[in-house]
Amino acid sequence: MAKSAQLENLLDALRRELGEDGLACDLAVEGRHVSEPRKRYRGQPLAVASPASVEAVSAVVRLCAGAGVAIVPQGGHTGLVGGAIAGPGELVLSLERLRRIRVLDTFDASVVVESGCTLAGLRQAAEDAGLLYPVSLASEGTATIGGTLATNAGGNLTIRYGNSREQVLGLEVVLADGRVWSDLDPLRKDNSGYDLKQLFIGSEGTLGIITAAALKLAPAPLQSVTALLASSNLHAGMALLKHLRAGLGECLSACEFMPRRALEFVLEDQPDQRDPFDCPYPWYVLVQADSALPGDNLEAASLSVFEQAIEAGLSREVVLANSLGQVNALWALREGISAAQKHGGVSLKHDISVPVARIPDFVDETLAALAQAVPGIRPCVFGHLGDGNLHFNLSQPENMDGDAFLSLEPVCNRIVFDQVRRYRGSIAAEHGIGQLRRDELARGQPLKVELMRRIKQALDPKGVFNPGKVL
Ligand SMILES: Cc1cc2nc3c(=O)[nH]c(=O)nc-3n(C[C@H](O)[C@H](O)[C@H](O)COP(=O)(O)OP(=O)(O)OC[C@H]3O[C@@H](n4cnc5c(N)ncnc54)[C@H](O)[C@@H]3O)c2cc1C
Missing domain, CATH: 3.30.70.2740 (Alpha-Beta Plaits)
Structure with missing residues (x-):
C-alpha cells in the first residue's frame, strides 16, 4: 500500500482531474458503494471516484497505477459474491456517471451504450425504438451494463437469447496502463485475430474497465403468453420442458421452476399475492413464450401444448395469465423467492x-x-x-x-x-x-486457474485491477 503523503497527493490529483463531485472521501454517506445487497461483505475503500468520461477513467487508472493503489470497478453494486468490494487503501471506481446511449441503430438492430447505463434503462430505450435488449434480471433497475458484462450475467431469458456474452459485438476498455482499447464497430463478422472482447466479458473487473459496449438488439415481441404449470415432481418437470421445447420451438423464452416451499415463503412475504391454484402441488413451472410475428396464434398454439402436457401427465393443472397484472403477479412469485427465504x-x-x-x-x-x-x-x-x-x-x-x-x-x-x-x-x-467462490474455484480447477493467472499477468502485471477477486 502507498504511504500517506503519497496517498494525499494522489487524492489531490484525482480531485483536480474529476472535480469535487467526482471524488467522495466521506464514506459515511457512501454506504451503497461499501456494502452489497446481502451485506455479507463490507468494504473499506480509500475513496470513491466517479469519472464522467472515458478520458477521466483513463486518467484515474494512470494516477492510481503510478501511486500503486489498486482499483475496484463498480457498477450498480448488486453483485452477491463480494466482487466490487474494495479492501483497505483501494479505490472504488464507480461507472455510474458514464451512462449515455451513444448510438441506437434500428436498421442494424444494435446499440453502443456506456457501461454505467442501467440494464432497465437500456431495455427501455430498446423498447422505445421497437426493439428488445434480451437480458432481464430481478436487479435490472440498478445493475449496469458494465456490471452485467463483467459478470456475463444470465437471467430469465437465457434459454432463448443466451447470456450477456451472446449480445456483445464490441467493447471499449481502459487497460491497466490507462490506454483505451476501442473496438466498438457493431460488426456481425470479424475474424481478424484473437477475439479479445471475450477475455474482458466475465472477468469481473480483474483485467480492464469496460467503459462502453456495442450490443445486439432483438425484434420486440408482439405476442406473449405467460402460464404457471403445476407438476408432481422434477422428473415430470423435465419431461415437461422437453415437451414445451418441441411444441413452442424458439418461441419458448423462459422456463423457470420452483418447489412448493418457495411459493409458501413468497406468499408469506407478499400478503397481497394469492396461490394461483386451489390446491397445493409439489412443483411449479413458470413458462413464457413470445413471438415477434403479429396476430394471436401464439396463445392458441400454447394452449394446445399445455393441454397435451396435462393429457400426458406432465402437468397437473395450468393457470394462464390473462392480463399484464396477472403476468406480473406470476413473475413476482418467482422473482420474490430469494428475498422471501428470510421467512425460513x-x-x-x-x-x-x-x-x-x-x-x-x-x-x-x-x-x-x-x-x-x-x-x-x-x-x-x-x-x-x-x-x-x-x-x-x-x-x-x-x-x-x-x-x-x-x-x-x-x-x-x-x-x-x-x-x-x-x-x-x-x-x-x-x-x-468474486471473493465468495475464489478458493473453491482454485480447489476444483487448478489448471484453469493457472492459465487465468497467466492472462492476468499479461494484461495487468502490476495487479492494479480488483485484487483478491476471482484469483
Ligand atoms: C435481486 C437480485 C437478482 C439478481 N439476479 C441475477 C440474475 O438473474 N442473473 C445474474 O447473472 N445475476 C443476478 N444478480 C447478480 C447481479 O445483479 C449481477 O451480477 C449484475 O450483473 C451485476 O451488475 P452491477 O452493475 O450491479 O455490478 P457490480 O455489482 O457493481 O459489479 C459486479 C462485478 O463486475 C465488476 N464490474 C462492474 N462494472 C464493471 C465495469 N464497467 N468494468 C469492469 N468490471 C466491472 C465489479 O468489479 C464486480 O467484480 C442478482 C442480484 C440481485 C441483488
Whole structure:
C-alpha cells in the first residue's frame, strides 16, 4: 500500500482531474458503494471516484497505477459474491456517471451504450425504438451494463437469447496502463485475430474497465403468453420442458421452476399475492413464450401444448395469465423467492449449474446427502430449468439455532460442490466468483486457474485491477 503523503497527493490529483463531485472521501454517506445487497461483505475503500468520461477513467487508472493503489470497478453494486468490494487503501471506481446511449441503430438492430447505463434503462430505450435488449434480471433497475458484462450475467431469458456474452459485438476498455482499447464497430463478422472482447466479458473487473459496449438488439415481441404449470415432481418437470421445447420451438423464452416451499415463503412475504391454484402441488413451472410475428396464434398454439402436457401427465393443472397484472403477479412469485427465504430463517445459497437433463438426479442425490449430514435441513431449490441454473438454497432446520446452522456452511458447501463436479456442472453459474467462490474455484480447477493467472499477468502485471477477486 502507498504511504500517506503519497496517498494525499494522489487524492489531490484525482480531485483536480474529476472535480469535487467526482471524488467522495466521506464514506459515511457512501454506504451503497461499501456494502452489497446481502451485506455479507463490507468494504473499506480509500475513496470513491466517479469519472464522467472515458478520458477521466483513463486518467484515474494512470494516477492510481503510478501511486500503486489498486482499483475496484463498480457498477450498480448488486453483485452477491463480494466482487466490487474494495479492501483497505483501494479505490472504488464507480461507472455510474458514464451512462449515455451513444448510438441506437434500428436498421442494424444494435446499440453502443456506456457501461454505467442501467440494464432497465437500456431495455427501455430498446423498447422505445421497437426493439428488445434480451437480458432481464430481478436487479435490472440498478445493475449496469458494465456490471452485467463483467459478470456475463444470465437471467430469465437465457434459454432463448443466451447470456450477456451472446449480445456483445464490441467493447471499449481502459487497460491497466490507462490506454483505451476501442473496438466498438457493431460488426456481425470479424475474424481478424484473437477475439479479445471475450477475455474482458466475465472477468469481473480483474483485467480492464469496460467503459462502453456495442450490443445486439432483438425484434420486440408482439405476442406473449405467460402460464404457471403445476407438476408432481422434477422428473415430470423435465419431461415437461422437453415437451414445451418441441411444441413452442424458439418461441419458448423462459422456463423457470420452483418447489412448493418457495411459493409458501413468497406468499408469506407478499400478503397481497394469492396461490394461483386451489390446491397445493409439489412443483411449479413458470413458462413464457413470445413471438415477434403479429396476430394471436401464439396463445392458441400454447394452449394446445399445455393441454397435451396435462393429457400426458406432465402437468397437473395450468393457470394462464390473462392480463399484464396477472403476468406480473406470476413473475413476482418467482422473482420474490430469494428475498422471501428470510421467512425460513438463515439460509445458505449456491448459484450452480448442471447439464439440463441431469437436474432431477442431481437434486435428488444432493438433497439426500445433505439430509443425512444435517437432519431437518429445508431445501428451497429453484431457478432456470431451461438452462440448468439452480439456485440451490438451503434453509435452517426448524429446531436448529441460526448460528449453529451457519457453522455447517463448509460441510454443506463441500457436499454441494463435490456433487456439482461429479455431475460436470459449474460452481458459479450466474453471479461469478468474486471473493465468495475464489478458493473453491482454485480447489476444483487448478489448471484453469493457472492459465487465468497467466492472462492476468499479461494484461495487468502490476495487479492494479480488483485484487483478491476471482484469483
Ligand atoms: C435481486 C437480485 C437478482 C439478481 N439476479 C441475477 C440474475 O438473474 N442473473 C445474474 O447473472 N445475476 C443476478 N444478480 C447478480 C447481479 O445483479 C449481477 O451480477 C449484475 O450483473 C451485476 O451488475 P452491477 O452493475 O450491479 O455490478 P457490480 O455489482 O457493481 O459489479 C459486479 C462485478 O463486475 C465488476 N464490474 C462492474 N462494472 C464493471 C465495469 N464497467 N468494468 C469492469 N468490471 C466491472 C465489479 O468489479 C464486480 O467484480 C442478482 C442480484 C440481485 C441483488
